[in-house]
């Protein structure tokens with residue numbers, strides 16, 4: 001089956017977590033908006049297409065099924081492509097970890113949009129500074145400390161069991177995004193994130209991931225996405 005991924009053009013955004021899983025699995029997919037433009041997304045959001053109606057991208061069309069919410073999409077794809085262990089307990093734990101990644105991604109987004117999602121960063125700069133100070137000083141160390149400990153108390157190399165999973169791919173993307181947006185804070189956390197950084201390097205070296213990262217399909221991070229580099233927000 002050829003999957004259809006629907007996500008906004010021009011940014012990695014939350015679509016990147018799904019893209020990485022599809023690329024790592026070698027699963028055939030079409031990045032529909034990149035071929036047809038963002039307007040291809042709209043009929044789904046308006047409920048004008050068959051299947052479940054998504055609230056927001058990313059969403060995935062798999063045959064007649066339409067699946068939205070990043071963590072839910074990954075939980076759907078992973079067992080079909082060997083990206084999660086088979087047991088129900090492992091799959092539930094993987095989803096728990098992925099939803100925790102969803103939480104920190106939302107908080108990273110809120111550093112540049114602390115007041116209103118529908119207003120520009122430039123309209124909420126003072127609040128963004130406050131929010132970012134708390135994110136860099138408290139929340140990022142807490143979340144990354146948690147994931148670091150998860151790796152450490154497992155085998156030191158994987159989030160789950162002894163095998164690569166979609167959670168490892170998402171941790172790679174999380175680290176890449178945070179390194180881009182908050183290089184100074186991440187530098188300060190270097191000694192407390194040794195397992196996460198080693199995992200990121202291993203994921204980036206996986207043959208299909210490496211090929212993807214070197215391809216034009218991997219867009220650069222930019223200031224329209226979730227992970228934005230505003231130096232004034234990286235001062236913790």
Ligand SMILES: N[C@@H](CCC(=O)N[C@@H](CS)C(=O)NCC(=O)O)C(=O)O
Nearest residue numbers: 013014056057058068069070071102
């Ligand atoms: N919890 C959802 C969030 C989806 C989301 O916020 N998508 C953004 C783009 S990354 C969007 O287009 N939001 C439109 C909106 O919230 O109105 C997920 O993890 O997929």
